[in-house]
Amino acid sequence: MKIGFIGFGEVSKRLSNLLSGNILITSKENRSKKTIENINSSNICILETFEEVAKNSDILISATSPKQSLENAKRYGKLTNGIYLDLNNISPKTAIRNSKNTRNFVDGSIIGSINSNFTLYLSGKDANKLNFLNEYFPVRIISNNVGDASKLKILRSIYTKSLSATLIETLTIAEKLNLKDELLDTIAISEGEDFKEKAISRVKNTKNNAERKKEELQEIIEYFPDDDLEIVKASIKKLSNI
């Protein structure tokens, strides 16, 4: 199996590592210094151009950034006869748009941490052809509909980000009342032993990235304009005041 990578950041680096044993190809064409370092430290064949990568791939993985994803799809999506797997962390709308510029499009979302535990969620009519990837890491095929994998990631994000905002709200008051540790221990009775550690890490991570997380929540509201997203809206307010 020949697997091509457009873009060679954290995601491609880790996947290429897990997929060793296959023929892995990429290109250094117009890549940043950091990306070239990633390529040099991996066991991967280097072709002159991404066009060649596309033409030679049974699976072509696009993993750059949400903004570049359309450009990638337009340029290389019809050059490959293989599966085009989009891992650009895109919105469901972008997934559908990108699919129109490619043959054999599969919508992919990495859920979890790419460098420790993750599951690759896939949707699209050709997604089942990627089932064999389960040999290398956990893969779940959720439906034939392009966009479903991306939607699942957004839905998960509604839950996790609102949960973090809830923790911030609760722990702020608890701290003022000098009951923070007691409260965390108390909640842990029903939520499990690792609750305390996870809650503290969630709050820290959210506070450190409040601006970005606020923007992501804002995008969710734009994506579901007709739904009652009271909690998401309140979470945005909460993140504006920390």
Add this chain to the structure above:
Amino acid sequence: MKIGFIGFGEVSKRLSNLLSGNILITSKENRSKKTIENINSSNICILETFEEVAKNSDILISATSPKQSLENAKRYGKLTNGIYLDLNNISPKTAIRNSKNTRNFVDGSIIGSINSNFTLYLSGKDANKLNFLNEYFPVRIISNNVGDASKLKILRSIYTKSLSATLIETLTIAEKLNLKDELLDTIAISEGEDFKEKAISRVKNTKNNAERKKEELQEIIEYFPDDDLEIVKASIKKLSNI
């Protein structure tokens, strides 16, 4: 140790069961039919009046209802020389008020389910005298301040009720997109295997008791008028629209 009970509902029934081996006393004075049934099915000594119960108790447990708690404290709080343990699920303000009508007041909150797993949280200067109850069920003494045990229960309630509202918001959209089961499985990756079952049971319980839970959230806002309770307010809205 002589332990007296004012009120003999679910809490007293269960505690008296766990505390068997001590001398347990109560009265049928002005009690409801249901309460008298509870008393008749327990191994407990029955005195003519609650005045006698108060006078004879080393620990006097008041477990009727938040509304009756002040009346209990006023009537019996100074008749007993023992510890007065208030388990009426009262607000921190009520705890402080009741403590002024009693000697040796201890503020108590039962967290968890009285009929399966619970921990009894205690606060007040005499709380440490009840440490021996750990022989019978889990007890945690959190501070010398009357009101802290009640505050802890409120803080926990902010978290659990907001979490339920967040689940309702997220799962409503997921259901519309036909991704509810997938979403629950996906969140379970980070939240633990029992997440799915717990989430479904939380949503069901909250929907079935939306009105009461809304009122409890409203009370929280009244109790913390100066705090940013964006998520609690959004949770009230959420519970108004289901």
